[in-house]
Amino acid sequence: MLTTNDYSLTTSYGGIMGLIVGLTGGIVSGKSTVAKMFKDLGAKIVDIDKLGHKVILPSKPAWDKIIKLFGKDLLKEDLKIDRKKLGKIVFNDQKLLKKLNEITHPEIIKLIKKEINLVKNKTCKNGTEEILIIDGALIYEAKIDNLMEKIIVVYIKEDEQIRRLQKRDNLSIEEALKRVKSQMSIDGKIKFADYIIYNSNSLDKTRKQVENIWKNLISHRDSRSQ
Numbered sequence: 001m002l003t004t005n006d007y008s009l010t011t012s013y014g015g016i017m018g019l020i021v022g023l024t025g026g027i028v029s030g031k032s033t034v035a036k037m038f039k040d041l042g043a044k045i046v047d048i049d050k051l052g053h054k055v056i057l058p059s060k061p062a063w064d065k066i067i068k069l070f071g072k073d074l075l076k077e078d079l080k081i082d083r084k085k086l087g088k089i090v091f092n093d094q095k096l097l098k099k100l101n102e103i104t105h106p107e108i109i110k111l112i113k114k115e116i117n118l119v120k121n122k123t124c125k126n127g128t129e130e131i132l133i134i135d136g137a138l139i140y141e142a143k144i145d146n147l148m149e150k151i152i153v154v155y156i157k158e159d160e161q162i163r164r165l166q167k168r169d170n171l172s173i174e175e176a177l178k179r180v181k182s183q184m185s186i187d188g189k190i191k192f193a194d195y196i197i198y199n200s201n202s203l204d205k206t207r208k209q210v211e212n213i214w215k216n217l218i219s220h221r222d223s224r225s226q
Helices: 031-041 048-055 061-070 083-090 094-126 158-169 173-181 186-190 203-225
Strands: 019-025 044-047 131-135 150-155 195-198
Touching (some): 019 031, 019 186, 019 203, 031 044, 031 131, 031 203, 044 048, 044 094, 048 094, 061 083, 061 094, 083 094, 131 203, 150 186, 150 203, 195 203
Parallel strands (some): 019 131, 019 150, 044 131, 150 195
């Protein structure tokens, strides 16, 4: 079981550090679009998907473990793992998906902690608090929500997820449903959210929700520092 209970969000520098916020939701819910909006407002963004790509590069510990588990047929000519081929395998076998997550999640968590420490160090140097948003679909599944002070969930209905996923990745309904069901349900995620962004309407409506949450985050950050 993945755990982060040994990690503290406090520092010895007057108890002040950057505000750490999780941004999550279901697959194809529009998190990347929302993350870009927060970035434009001044947030620092850590993309967990990009970290996931890094940890499976050749020479990385996770790469070796994945090849031992799934075989060299996953490799491209440049020795990088074919993520599409790997995805087809694990989304058709929940046990293999669990094993893959057990390999990659600890490595991703290490990188997230490094990013959090960078924010801590920056805070200590200039006396201001940065808002760090960690963007990832599997924040709850990887049990890293306790690294974050606030959680934002980007919400769309499951049937819309399936339609978007079919269109984006050219999948059958059955394939899309398997990928959606591989994650905690989006309705389950909003039960634990501090903020919810409903992302089924226009970009303007989504942006207004983002701007309102951003104002709230700044207010929370500023009141905490006083």
